[in-house]
Structure formats: C-alpha cells, structure tokens
Amino acid sequence: xxxxxxxxxxxxxxxxxxxxxxxxxxxxxxxxxxxxxxxxxxxxxxxxxxxxxxxxxxxxxxxxxxxxxxxxxxxxxxxxxxxxxxxxxxxxxxxxxxxxxxxxxxxxxxxxxxxxxxxxxxxxxxxxxxxxxxxxxxxxxxxxxxxxxxxxxxxxxxxxxxxxxxxxx
Numbered sequence: 001x002x003x004x005x006x007x008x009x010x011x012x013x014x015x016x017x018x019x020x021x022x023x024x025x026x027x028x029x030x031x032x033x034x035x036x037x038x039x040x041x042x043x044x045x046x047x048x049x050x051x052x053x054x055x056x057x058x059x060x061x062x063x064x065x066x067x068x069x070x071x072x073x074x075x076x077x078x079x080x081x082x083x084x085x086x087x088x089x090x091x092x093x094x095x096x097x098x099x100x101x102x103x104x105x106x107x108x109x110x111x112x113x114x115x116x117x118x119x120x121x122x123x124x125x126x127x128x129x130x131x132x133x134x135x136x137x138x139x140x141x142x143x144x145x146x147x148x149x150x151x152x153x154x155x156x157x158x159x160x161x162x163x164x165x166x167x168x169x
Contacts, residue, residue: 004106006091018088025081028074036067041075044068044129045122045146053134068130075123083116086156093163101162108159115152118145 006014032038040056047053060068087109094105125142 004087004091004109006087006109007106009091011095014088014092018085021081021084021088025078025085028078028081031074032071036064036071038071040064040068041071041126044126046143047139048143049139050134050136053129053139057129057132057134065130072123072126072130075126076120079116079119083112086112086115086153089160090156093160096163096166098166104159108156111152112156115149115156118149118152122146122149
C-alpha cells in the first residue's frame, strides 16, 4: 500500500489543513439545507432500478430538476473536501490509538480517499439520471457506488470514534 502523505504532517499541524477544509465543507453543505430536497438526491442514489429512478425523476417539477442539478454540481466539490477531512480524522485517530490499531491509520485514511472517489463516480450516474436518462444499468451502478461510499465512510467514522474514545498517547 502506498504511503499516506497526511501521516507525515507533524502532530498539531493537521489543523492547518483541517480547519480550512471544515470551513469549506460547511460552505459547500449550506445550500443543501436551503435549496430543494437533498433527501431526493439520496433517494435517487439508492433507487437501484430503472422503474424506481424513473418514478423519482418523473415526480420532479422543472424547478425541482434545476435544484437537483445545482445541488449535484455542488456535490462535485463535496467529496473532495469530506475525503480530506475523513483522511485527516483517520490520521488523528491513529495518533491517539495504540498498538496495531494505530498502525491502521494510513489504511483508513486511504479508505476515506476511496469513499470520495466512489462518490465522484456515483455523481456521474446522478448527472445522467437527473438529465432524464434512467436506463439500465445506470441506476444499479449508481446505487452500488453509493452503498460502497456509505460503507467506506461508516468504516472510517468507526475508526475515528475509536480514536476519540481511546485515552490517547
């Protein structure tokens, strides 16, 4: 496995990257609370079939379709930022854990990067479906990518929580 560059950043200095990334993440996330219904995006991600995707997309008004397209555009930046944040959190957790658990930090940081990549690939399917093309295999592939992304995020978050709950070094 290739080395994780974030592990080379000295303790205490991860904040120099993490704090601006967190601010950017909040700014990118804010429109999701103000425009459209982000739950619709998750529903479309998890549609899994042509018929369900068609039902979701077909139920949108023209304005809702524009809102979803706008949010999807913002979602092109979101994975890059949360991938970085999760990778930083994994490195931080590894520094708090001991023994073998600490040694897993680089792997969990790479899992965070993988989650972001899966999200970016999923976004391609989302764009295709928002434009109205819900033909197979797009909904199924998009759902598989979304499930992989959510699983990877959950895995990294579990590691970070373990790091948070540990007594640290």
